[in-house]
Every structure is written in C-alpha cells, then in structure tokens.
Amino acid sequence: MVKKYGLSAVAMAAALCLSFPGLAQDIWIGLSAEPSTLDPQARDDGSERAVSDNVYEALMARNAQGELIPGLAAAEPVQVDETTWEFKLREGISFHNGEPFNADAVVYSVNRVIAPEFNSEQLSYYASINGAEAVDEYTVRITTSGADPILPSRMYWMKMVPPAYGEDPQFAAAPVGTGPYKFSGWMRGSEIILEANADYWDGEPEIDLVHYRFIAEPGARLAGLMSGELDVITNLLPEFVDVVPNAVTVEGLETSVIVLSTENPVTGIPEVRQALNIAIDRNSLAENVFGGYAQPARGQLVNPAAFGFNEALEAYPYDPEGARALIESSGAAGQTITLLGQAGRWLKDREQLEAVAAYWQATGLNVNVEIDEWGAYLTRLFDPANRPDAVLAVNSDEVLDADRPLSWAYQMGEGASSNADAELAEWISQARMETDVETRAQLYGEITQHVYDGNYAVPLLNMQDIYGVSGRMEWQPRVDAKLIVKEMSVNE
Amino acid sequence: MGSYIVRRLWQGILVVLAVTTIVFVVTRLVGNPVDIMLPLSATTEQRAAFAHQIGLDRPILEQFGTFVWDAIHLDFGDSLWQRRAAMEVVLERLPNTLLLLVSGIGTAIVLSLPLGTIAALRPGGIVDRLIVGLGLLGLSLPQFWVGLMLIITFSVVFGLLPTSGIGTPAHIILPSIAMALPSLARLSMLVRSAMLDELNKQYIQTARAKGMPLHRIVTVHGFRNILAGFLTMSGWEVIYALAGFSVVVETVFAWPGLGQTALQAIQRSDLFLLQAIVFCVAILIVLINLALDIIYKLVDPRIDLN
Known part of the structure; x- marks a missing residue:
C-alpha cells in the first residue's frame, strides 16, 4: 500500500520495493485504544488482547x-x-x-x-x-x-x-510468545508493529508486518479507513456501515441487560417485572437503534455461542396491551421507577435507555431516567442497600460460559445481582462445580428458565461486532471476536 | 527582581501543593476507583483484594501522608492502567503536547499580530470585515467539528495529509491548524481593538502629522504599547491549551499528548497517573506565569513587579 501523503513516503516505499525482491505485505489495523501493557496476563484489556492474540x-x-x-x-x-x-x-x-x-x-x-x-x-x-x-x-x-x-x-x-x-522488566514492553507473529516495535502513543514468525509451528503467516494504530475517535478511525491508511478498524458504528468499502460483522460477545431489583417496592411485584419485559419491542430496538446489527436477546443473558445457552428460551414477546393490563391490575400504575444507565460507555447505551424508558412509560408507570458518571454509576450498581429499581449494563462474555454472566447478574451478593433468591444463588454455585457436562447444561437450563419466569432482569439485545475493512483485505471475523491476523489476507 | 522571583516560586510551590491535594481528594470522592478499574463482572472478593493491593483500604489520612511523602521524592507511584511509573508516562506524552502547543498556539501568536494590525489600519474596510468575519467563525465553530472537516477535506477527499497519528512532519499540520484557529481568532481580535485604540491616540496623530511613515508608527509606537496586553493573552492561550483545551484536538487526531492521556486516566480512574499529570501541568503553569511576569518587566520597564 502506498500512503497517499507526502512525496518522501512514496519515495521510501519505492526504494523499499527496489531493495526487496518480493513486495513485503503490510497491513494497518486501527484500534479504539492503545494497549495498556503487552504483558498478556496482567490486565483485562481488549486492545491488549487484539495484539497479544497474535503473539x-x-x-x-x-x-x-x-x-x-x-x-x-x-x-x-x-x-x-x-x-x-x-x-x-x-x-x-x-x-x-x-x-x-x-x-x-x-x-x-x-x-x-x-x-x-x-x-x-x-x-x-x-x-x-x-x-x-x-x-x-x-x-x-x-x-x-x-x-x-x-x-x-x-x-x-x-x-x-x-x-x-x-521475569525480565522489559517483558511487558517487548513481549515474547509462541504465536504466528513476533513483536517488532512499540512507539508509545502511536504504533505497535508485529512481524511474521517464519518458524511458526502451524505454518508461516501470509502477512509480513502488522501495524496497530490507536484512534479513540470513531470518526477519525473511519477517516483513516476511507483515506486508505488503515485496512481494518474495530468498533465501526452501525450508521457508518454503508459508507466504508467493506463492513464485516460477527455475532458479538456483548449483551445489554437491565437488572431489576426484586427488593424494591414497585419492581418487587412480579407482575410489574413481567410487564417491564413484555413492554419492549426488541426487534424495533435492534432495527432502529442498531440499524439491524443486533438481535433480540433470547430471553437470557447467556451468549448464544456460550456453554449453558438455553435453546428452549425465546425472546420475551412484545405485548404492550398485556404490559399495560399487568401494571393496571398490580396497582402500580402512576408509580415512579428509576432507570439508571450510562451515556457513551457502551455502544448506543443512551439510545437504548431512552427507548426503554419510553416503552415503560407507555405501560402507565412513571420512569425516571438517570445517567451517572461511571464511578458514581458503579457505586450504585454494586450497592445492594440502595439499589435503583432498574440498571442498564452491558455484559461481555469473553469466556463463552454461562457461569460469569449468571453469577454476576443473578447470584445474591455478587456484582450487579439484585434479588434475595438464596435458592437460586445455591443453584448457580452448584452449576459452577458440576463436572458432568450434561448435568451442568441441564442445571443452566433450569437456572435460565427460573430467572426468565421470575423476570429478575430484562435482557435486551445481543450486539454484533462490526469491523470496517479496506477493499484489498480478505477476512472473516470470528465468533470469539479475536483479531487473528494469520486468518487475514490481502489481494492486490 | 531576584527577591521577586524567589517569592513567586515560593507561591508557586504552594499552588502546586494545593492543586495536587485537591486532585487527591476529588479522585477519591467520585466513585470507588476499584469498581472502575476491575472488569464489570469481577467478584466481590476480587474487589476487596484489589483495594488492598493498591492501598485504598487504608485510612484516607494515611493514604494522603504516603502520597505527600512520595511526591516530595517525585515518586507518583505506578499508573494503574499502564502498570509502569506514572511519571514515565507523563514525561513520554508531555513533549507531544508541547510540540502541538508550539506549532498550534505559536502559529496563532505569530499570525495574529499582522492580521489584527492590518484589520485595524482600515476599520470597516473589506479586509477588516473579512478578518473580523473569519475571526468570529473561528471562535464559534467547535474545534471538534473543524478537526473532522479538516480530516475529511485534506486526508479523505484530497489524500494530501495523514488522517491522524504522529510520526512525520506531515502529521502535525492538521492538528496545528485545528489548535490554532480559535486562539488565532481571539488574539487577532485583541490586537485589532488594542491597535485601533492606540492609533487613535493623540501622540500617533502627532507622529502622522509630522510625516512619520505608517509602518514606523505601527511597529515603533503601536506594537510597543499593545505588547503587554498581547503577551498576557498569549500566555493565557498557552495555559488554556495546557490545562486541558488540547484534549479535543488530541482526541480527534489521535495525537498521543498529555490531554488525551489525562482524559483516558480519568475514564479509567487511574488516580496515580492523574495525580502525576496534574502535578506536572501545575508546575508548567506556574513557570509560564513567572516567565510572563519577567517578560513584562523587560518589555515595559515602568512595570513594578513588587
């Protein structure tokens, strides 16, 4: 690829082509943040993984x-x-x-x-x-x-x-692994470069050099792709899909969910929680907020690709009249509930929050939407004593197993869970320890059905990952959202 | 003047201390850093262990004591986010921000003098209206939008310059323009009005009457007399940019400067990095103020610094 700017860059590229017999194959990947470290065991950082997954x-x-x-x-x-x-x-x-x-x-x-x-x-x-x-x-x-x-x-x-x-102090800055790519350089703040590992045990990869660049602003990332500087960009916004040369999507790991507090006065009424679930038109949310790049969650927080996903469950039906009737009959009409969320933390978080509030308002409840600064939000999310009625969060299921999402959202005393169901907590612990795969799957089936019936939470959407890709790249992203360069190729 | 500088430095130390103390308190008041640092789905047990590890479970006064003691030794601890010395991160990013400041605000300072003066020479003329109009535009367009428009025009459509990042001289052109525009607008408006005032004064009329050429009137008399006010405002532009106004430009152009790093440190609740950044920026601002005072004295010996 010849960068479009600067004669010197062109001249340098020409010189490089002359000095090497075959054209070295470089690609540029635009990440939304710089890796915090390249120690692959230290942090839980998606940008770090994007690089380390290749090393x-x-x-x-x-x-x-x-x-x-x-x-x-x-x-x-x-x-x-x-x-x-x-x-x-x-x-x-x-x-x-x-x-x-x-x-x-x-x-x-x-x-x-x-x-x-x-x-x-x-x-x-x-x-x-x-x-x-x-x-x-x-x-x-x-x-x-x-x-x-x-x-x-x-x-x-x-x-x-x-x-x-x-044990070397340099380890976090200049990593060494067994993978298809070797670390080549890290210009802090601007670029990380990996080079192909010719001795890789599973065959030498096709692309020779990988340049990672860090661009937080989605518009600037998009501009980099459009100008030909970048070949792959992560976290493309749904509204930009039609603009880019190529967009590829894959079922993502993230699921948006609203955890309901079963201990608060209004959301403590089971009929109210049921109404909150069936009041939402998830198809419309997926279509209008995400441009179709999301699916209604199938009545559970567990990722469809994860172990423990309950195939028997379907998305909560959309039944606005039924919801209104439930609110009416339970005597909650006119009552106020608080819905807490974020703006700008997750993709379309505010839009989801506002849409849900409108659906809920239509049932006859008063919905008080609150958006807190992240730190304040977390303090309220993790405080069982003063929990808001409903909190919207986005869970990412990297391990693709039902245990973490279920214990985080439903197990009494853990993370965002907001119920006093001791029996359920016991079940979740039991499933975590169960070694027999069949029995374990069956337990998760029961747990997901139980929380579905009890409406402990309002699962919203399974979001897709969208990548912008340049015209010359050939790549199909993976279900586990890893950016494996060995699986990419360039046709020129 | 020597005693003045010593006194100002002493005050400067107090300011830096006060600012870092405020940051120390505020970062611990807003939310629990442990919640922010750990993944959303971390268990209660892990949160407690992490709080213990970074010392956040100790009494706040004890934490503050440790912080002050370490800060005296210029040790700001390890950045929680990057897991290396916070000061190392700051010193790595600071030169990038300074580079952007010099090329952006520097351009604004250099260009605003002639632009404002030209406008002042013929108030109400076409050139004046053009400069005032463009100035208003530069002041009212959000930097964020200007940045994106520059990228779309010069990088995406014409393919002349890189969209973002750092590395070659070509990389600095667009961010500098975005950085310079609002400052250029403010400073040229200032030069224009100050120069207008000056040119209407009686001694200028006298100079004109005795046949002194216009360029000498402007350079010898005009500039000299508006210089003190102009320097104050220029100093303010630099301080604004340092104290956070560069964040927007740095973010749009993925420029790895201190502003962007400060924003990321806040998002990640990286207390230690944030403290180091604030400490360095506070020191720089104190020094800039001191330098401005000294330059005043040099420009206008009548000013009594005491």
Missing part, C-alpha cells in the same frame, strides 16, 4: 465457529480426578527468543497469573485454579480447588509466557 497462544484455542479445540495442547485434556486435569503438550515448539515451550513453561504461566501478588485483572477467569505441576517434559497437571468443569475453556484464555524472559 501468544494458550493451551486451548477456538476455531472460527467458536468450538474449543487444542491449541498448544496436543489433544483435549483428560480429567484425572475431580480436581485434576492433565494436558499433553505439542512438542518441538519454542518461544520467539528460543526458550522451549514445555511443561515448565505451562507451570510457570499458570502460577504467574494466579499469584496473589501479581494482582492480575484476569484472576476472575482463573479463580478456581490452585496450581500446576509438570509430570514429564510434555505433560502438565492443573489442579482446581473444587470441581471445575470449564477448566478447558479457562485455559483458552490463559496465554503461555516464557519462564526466563517472563
């Missing part, structure tokens, strides 16, 4: 359809007993700096991320893991505190780092 690998991976497959592991792990899993590793793989990838590296990686003093933000994904030990050079056992059926999914999240270099 590092985990024991497990997912194919483009989202199914769990072995990554650095040679095969699916075997469960030795209730709390021990055994992984056989691929042999002959080394880190970019030459350190071998073996059982010691896995043990180091596991123990590093779970160490309390390391204070990883990813700890919530690995809370059940006790430690790891090497059996032989290519066999590792990972132990959990209780039964943990989704350990393989957790290991899809945990990136493997080199034991010697991992």
Whole structure:
C-alpha cells in the first residue's frame, strides 16, 4: 500500500520495493485504544488482547465457529480426578527468543497469573485454579480447588509466557510468545508493529508486518479507513456501515441487560417485572437503534455461542396491551421507577435507555431516567442497600460460559445481582462445580428458565461486532471476536 | 527582581501543593476507583483484594501522608492502567503536547499580530470585515467539528495529509491548524481593538502629522504599547491549551499528548497517573506565569513587579 501523503513516503516505499525482491505485505489495523501493557496476563484489556492474540497462544484455542479445540495442547485434556486435569503438550515448539515451550513453561504461566501478588485483572477467569505441576517434559497437571468443569475453556484464555524472559522488566514492553507473529516495535502513543514468525509451528503467516494504530475517535478511525491508511478498524458504528468499502460483522460477545431489583417496592411485584419485559419491542430496538446489527436477546443473558445457552428460551414477546393490563391490575400504575444507565460507555447505551424508558412509560408507570458518571454509576450498581429499581449494563462474555454472566447478574451478593433468591444463588454455585457436562447444561437450563419466569432482569439485545475493512483485505471475523491476523489476507 | 522571583516560586510551590491535594481528594470522592478499574463482572472478593493491593483500604489520612511523602521524592507511584511509573508516562506524552502547543498556539501568536494590525489600519474596510468575519467563525465553530472537516477535506477527499497519528512532519499540520484557529481568532481580535485604540491616540496623530511613515508608527509606537496586553493573552492561550483545551484536538487526531492521556486516566480512574499529570501541568503553569511576569518587566520597564 502506498500512503497517499507526502512525496518522501512514496519515495521510501519505492526504494523499499527496489531493495526487496518480493513486495513485503503490510497491513494497518486501527484500534479504539492503545494497549495498556503487552504483558498478556496482567490486565483485562481488549486492545491488549487484539495484539497479544497474535503473539501468544494458550493451551486451548477456538476455531472460527467458536468450538474449543487444542491449541498448544496436543489433544483435549483428560480429567484425572475431580480436581485434576492433565494436558499433553505439542512438542518441538519454542518461544520467539528460543526458550522451549514445555511443561515448565505451562507451570510457570499458570502460577504467574494466579499469584496473589501479581494482582492480575484476569484472576476472575482463573479463580478456581490452585496450581500446576509438570509430570514429564510434555505433560502438565492443573489442579482446581473444587470441581471445575470449564477448566478447558479457562485455559483458552490463559496465554503461555516464557519462564526466563517472563521475569525480565522489559517483558511487558517487548513481549515474547509462541504465536504466528513476533513483536517488532512499540512507539508509545502511536504504533505497535508485529512481524511474521517464519518458524511458526502451524505454518508461516501470509502477512509480513502488522501495524496497530490507536484512534479513540470513531470518526477519525473511519477517516483513516476511507483515506486508505488503515485496512481494518474495530468498533465501526452501525450508521457508518454503508459508507466504508467493506463492513464485516460477527455475532458479538456483548449483551445489554437491565437488572431489576426484586427488593424494591414497585419492581418487587412480579407482575410489574413481567410487564417491564413484555413492554419492549426488541426487534424495533435492534432495527432502529442498531440499524439491524443486533438481535433480540433470547430471553437470557447467556451468549448464544456460550456453554449453558438455553435453546428452549425465546425472546420475551412484545405485548404492550398485556404490559399495560399487568401494571393496571398490580396497582402500580402512576408509580415512579428509576432507570439508571450510562451515556457513551457502551455502544448506543443512551439510545437504548431512552427507548426503554419510553416503552415503560407507555405501560402507565412513571420512569425516571438517570445517567451517572461511571464511578458514581458503579457505586450504585454494586450497592445492594440502595439499589435503583432498574440498571442498564452491558455484559461481555469473553469466556463463552454461562457461569460469569449468571453469577454476576443473578447470584445474591455478587456484582450487579439484585434479588434475595438464596435458592437460586445455591443453584448457580452448584452449576459452577458440576463436572458432568450434561448435568451442568441441564442445571443452566433450569437456572435460565427460573430467572426468565421470575423476570429478575430484562435482557435486551445481543450486539454484533462490526469491523470496517479496506477493499484489498480478505477476512472473516470470528465468533470469539479475536483479531487473528494469520486468518487475514490481502489481494492486490 | 531576584527577591521577586524567589517569592513567586515560593507561591508557586504552594499552588502546586494545593492543586495536587485537591486532585487527591476529588479522585477519591467520585466513585470507588476499584469498581472502575476491575472488569464489570469481577467478584466481590476480587474487589476487596484489589483495594488492598493498591492501598485504598487504608485510612484516607494515611493514604494522603504516603502520597505527600512520595511526591516530595517525585515518586507518583505506578499508573494503574499502564502498570509502569506514572511519571514515565507523563514525561513520554508531555513533549507531544508541547510540540502541538508550539506549532498550534505559536502559529496563532505569530499570525495574529499582522492580521489584527492590518484589520485595524482600515476599520470597516473589506479586509477588516473579512478578518473580523473569519475571526468570529473561528471562535464559534467547535474545534471538534473543524478537526473532522479538516480530516475529511485534506486526508479523505484530497489524500494530501495523514488522517491522524504522529510520526512525520506531515502529521502535525492538521492538528496545528485545528489548535490554532480559535486562539488565532481571539488574539487577532485583541490586537485589532488594542491597535485601533492606540492609533487613535493623540501622540500617533502627532507622529502622522509630522510625516512619520505608517509602518514606523505601527511597529515603533503601536506594537510597543499593545505588547503587554498581547503577551498576557498569549500566555493565557498557552495555559488554556495546557490545562486541558488540547484534549479535543488530541482526541480527534489521535495525537498521543498529555490531554488525551489525562482524559483516558480519568475514564479509567487511574488516580496515580492523574495525580502525576496534574502535578506536572501545575508546575508548567506556574513557570509560564513567572516567565510572563519577567517578560513584562523587560518589555515595559515602568512595570513594578513588587
């Protein structure tokens, strides 16, 4: 690609072409934020992952359809007993700096991320893991505190780092992994460059150099794509889809939901909560607010691609008359409820908030919409004693498992949950520990049905991820929203 | 003058202390930093552990004591967001903002003198109306919108300049223009009205009457007398930009400066980074003010600094 500005850039590009026999294939990716660090185990940061997902690998991976497959592991792990899993590793793989990838590296990686003093933000994904030990050079056992059926999914999240270099102070600034791309440079504030790893165990990738740029403003990102400076941009706004050369979408990981407080006077009435659910025309929300780039949530917060998704549930029906009748018969007509939300934190958050408020207002309730600054919002969301009647939040289900969204939104005493259903809390804990896959799926089926019937929350939409792509790129994004450059190609 | 500078520096230290104390208190009043730092779905247990880790579970006075003690040693702790020394982040971004300031506000300062003067020479003339009209436009168009329009015109449609980012000299042109416009408008209006006042004074009339050429009247008498006011306003433009007005331009053009970093630190509730940024900006502003005072004295010896 020849950048359109500056004669010197053109001259340089020409000089580069002359000095190299084949044309080096570069692509430019525009992210909405700069990675906070390139230590793949420290933070829970989507921009960091966008880069690290190409440098590092985990024991497990997912194919483009989202199914769990072995990554650095040679095969699916075997469960030795209730709390021990055994992984056989691929042999002959080394880190970019030459350190071998073996059982010691896995043990180091596991123990590093779970160490309390390391204070990883990813700890919530690995809370059940006790430690790891090497059996032989290519066999590792990972132990959990209780039964943990989704350990393989957790290991899809945990990136493997080199034991010697991992202790180097430079590690977070100049990463070394086993992945298809090697770290090449980081100009803080402006660019990160990765280069193809010619020795990658699964074949050398097609694109030689990847440049990541950080552009917070959606309009500026779009301009970068339109001017030909960028090949892929993330978080394209739905209204820009028709403008860009190419837009690709994939079912995303985010679901918007309104958690209702079952302990407050008005929202404590089950009929009122039911009315709040059926008062909303989710199809219209998806169509008008998101331009069709979202689907009505199927009556649950669990992502459709996640383990524990209840296939039997359908989206709450849209029945404005029924909702009005319920509000009337429950004696709540004219009462005021508070709906708390955000503006600008999540895609179209304010628009969803206002649309929902209008639907609810139409049932005969008075809806008081409040938008707080993020810190103040979180304080109210996490305060069980002074919970607003309804809080809109967007949950992102990176691990693709029902446990986190369910415990966060429904388990008494956790995160955003706002009910006093001790039995439900017990169920959620039980499902977390259940090792039998069938039984576990069945438990989630019951839990999701229970919260559906009890209307503990108002699931709204499953949002799609939209990427803007230049005309020369060929790429199909993945269900797990990872930007895997090895899966991209350029046709020129 | 020496004792004056010492006194001003002493006051400056008090100002910096007061500002950082206010930031310390405010960042802890608005919301719980732990909630903001951790993922939305973190468990209650993890929140408590994190609060302990960064010391937020200790009494506020103890936290403040530690903060002051470390700040005296120029240690502002590690940025929670970037996990490296907060001061390192600040010192990395500060030069970018200064570069933008020099090229943006600098252009405004340099251009506003001739523009304002030309307008003042023939008040009500076509050139004057044009400059005043453009000035009003520059003042009333939001910087955000101007920035995007510049990008669309020069980068997307004509493909002449990069849309955003930093690196080559070409990268700085558009952000500088967006940065300069409102300042240029304010400063030229100031020069125009001050110069008009000056040119109507009697000694200027006398100078004209005795046949002194116009360019000498303007440069020797006019400029000299409006300079003090012009410098004050120019200093203010720099201070405005430093104290946060560069955020808009830096965000639109993805310019990795201090303003954008401050915004991100606020969004991520990165207390330690925020404290370091405020500390540095406060020091810079104190120094700029001091420099302005000294320049006054040099420009107009009649000014009594005491």
